[in-house]
Amino acid sequence: MRVLALETSCDETAAAVVDDQGNVLSDVVHSQIAIHAPYGGIIPELASRDHLRNAEYVVREALSRAGIVDVGSVDGIAVTCRPGLVGALLVGVQVAKALAFATDLPFVGVDHLVGHLLAVRTIRPGTATAVPAYPYLALLVSGGHTALYRVDGPLLTDIREIGATRDDAAGEAYDKTAKLLGLGYPGGPTIDRLAHEHEALATGERRDEEPFTLPMLRGFEFSFSGLKTQVAQRVAKQPEILGNPARIAAVCAAFQEAMTRVLVQKLFLAAEAEGVPRVVIGGGVAANRGLRARILRVAKKRNVEAYLPDLASCTDNAAMIGYAGAMRLVRGERDTLALCAESRTSLPRTTRKGRGERV
């Protein structure tokens, strides 16, 4: 089964053709980073306008790269319908529904988070990545989400949230920290690079910053707003940091150390608690080199299998949506032309945002 998928939930306009084995036949992503960068964050109306401008192009390109002349010759259509910016999601949802209506092809909406959790199972040409069997423990880390899930299968009902962030998402903490350090938007890749450069220095030339306190909550919940505040306080107390690239890099390394340590620790603790012998990651922050290296290190030590998706499968893409959609379609699931975009995920949540007891 070949599925054409669209993804417009945030700041990437994407289309892909995938089969139900996870083979990525084409994957086209148009990024809006340059549009939002001047504002230091994503402007929803600008995102929606740009999605509309590029939707037709990415679909045509995805079809042509997959060698498909007629849309009607694929076996199904999938689209991200939640969670995300409603106005942005709506563009993809309308285009996808119109394609499904006009071709009479089976059609499903996909939860973006399910897409990220299954992204590690997509296979890109030229890469020989092994694919994890079920069940696996997944750490989803992006600019909008940070949570741990137990994944027993490819459907919504097979996925259970173990714990999530109480406040900022990991990627959000990266962006805010980068802003504090004057590093621009998006912050994750820059902090990762500077931390890497700092750690590559010889012991003699390297002056580490005082480490940040680990933002450790009980159980499998995360909190990252405090980590960002620690950076803000350090910079306020020692403003000379900002004028010194070496010190900025050292702060990045200390921030990344605290961030990845907490994420990785909880991922493996959750796998142990659930009795699951394999871990995976997904989401934009899963492309972070420091995080990937630490996971591989700990996995080896603990004798747990770790699966890291290709970098192209970490950031938002339509291939993962196509695969998640194919999993629904092969089981006979369908959505109607009245499907609408929703801002919230359909995955049940266990962690409440904000302070207070868990419910």
Place this chain on the structure above:
Amino acid sequence: MSQKSTYFLGIETSGPVGTVALIRADGGTLTLLGRRESAVRNAHGEALLPLVDAVLQEAGIPLRSLSAIGVGVGPGSFTGIRVALGTAIGLRLATGVPLVAVNAFDALEEAAGAPSSGVVITVLDALRGEVFVRIRNGNQTLTEPSTVTAAAVDVLFEGCCVAAILGPPSASLTTQTSLRAADEPDAVAVARLAARRPPTDEPEPLYVRPPDISVAKPKKQN
């Protein structure tokens, strides 16, 4: 009657009421075959394709046999404009049926039978106490569409030598030359214009208003 009938669909969701219409063209004669509407606010995305389906089914006209699809591109609700355009783009991708972009001013004029010569001022409710305005003289557009307060329209054009001011009953127009138009553009007019115009290769939304962007003020350095 040697000429074959051709069929045109119109979709228009830029205002509170979303509409779909199908017309038949026999030479220059246009006949309305069906029209559906949905007045549920913020739900054009859910309603539109089921309405298209109903209109086509009722008339027994397959989507692929349409000669063109007219699509309302605003100005109006940003989201509504994208519902219509996103849908139209998907339909064209799948079928190759060409699109014809129709802006809301033209649709209002078409519906009201505005004069083709002379100065015509067309006004659309833009909410927030403002109206979208376009001024043309014959087929020459004198101003790019813009937003002004409703009261300013009256003040500006009172006693001017205009052929018609076209505006919805909800806009506070008092100028004597006013032609009252419908409150918002309708798919029937959109479909009729689609039948008379060449296809639009790249239909562009007519937002008029820039996006609302509030940027945090930079913090004062001590």
